[in-house]
Amino acid sequence: xxxxxxxxxxxxxxxxxxxxxxxxxxxxxxxxxxxxxxxxxxxxxxxxxxxxxxxxxxxxxxxxxxxxxxxxxxxxxxxxxxxxxxxxxxxxxxxxxxxxxxxxxxxxxxxxxxxxxxxxxxxxxxxxxxxxxxxxxxxxxxxxxxxxxxxxxxxxxxxxxxxxxxxxxxxxxxxxxxxxxxxxxxxx
Numbered sequence: 001x002x003x004x005x006x007x008x009x010x011x012x013x014x015x016x017x018x019x020x021x022x023x024x025x026x027x028x029x030x031x032x033x034x035x036x037x038x039x040x041x042x043x044x045x046x047x048x049x050x051x052x053x054x055x056x057x058x059x060x061x062x063x064x065x066x067x068x069x070x071x072x073x074x075x076x077x078x079x080x081x082x083x084x085x086x087x088x089x090x091x092x093x094x095x096x097x098x099x100x101x102x103x104x105x106x107x108x109x110x111x112x113x114x115x116x117x118x119x120x121x122x123x124x125x126x127x128x129x130x131x132x133x134x135x136x137x138x139x140x141x142x143x144x145x146x147x148x149x150x151x152x153x154x155x156x157x158x159x160x161x162x163x164x165x166x167x168x169x170x171x172x173x174x175x176x177x178x179x180x181x182x183x184x185x186x187x188x
Contacts, residue, residue: 009056012092013045013056013092016095016096020123023047033076034080050119052115055070060088083110083112104116104119120184
């Protein structure tokens with residue numbers, strides 16, 4: 001087989017995937033591609049939950065031969081309907097935007113609705129993790145303390161605290177609902 005040392009760009013992408021909770025496999029072998037003069041191709045990354053490949057075109061601006069090798073690989077992937085995102089060195093500075101825009105486009109192009117939902121949900125969860133955890137904390141507090149507060153006097157401090165917990169829960173639920181709608185439904 002073939003095993004290369006990862007480039008700085010590939011290490012950067014690996015770090016980006018880790019920080020965003022995107023499981024990945026480096027150096028994924030792809031066999032059996034039609035109309036290809038190679039026995040197999042090696043993709044820089046495979047994202048198993050999203051069934052998507054990622055190629056880092058690190059030497060794109062190096063030489064004409066390097067660029068032609070990349071273009072040939074892109075043609076083979078295209079002919080074989082391989083879902084793949086291509087990242088260029090100049091994209092690394094804006095990787096959050098670039099990756100997001102390209103994965104949405106590629107998932108839609110290949111009609112991968114399930115993976116699209118998984119990606120959007122993962123992105124929503126990663127971006128709203130703190131709000132979700134606070135919501136769960138207050139929900140837990142409200143449930144645990146519900147029995148204690150049910151037998152308190154009307155207008156007491158305990159009743160006020162209980163009411164505040166439920167108010168916070170309602171506000172957080174509304175915030176999470178709008179965010180979920182934005183990430184899972186509205187986002188294009």
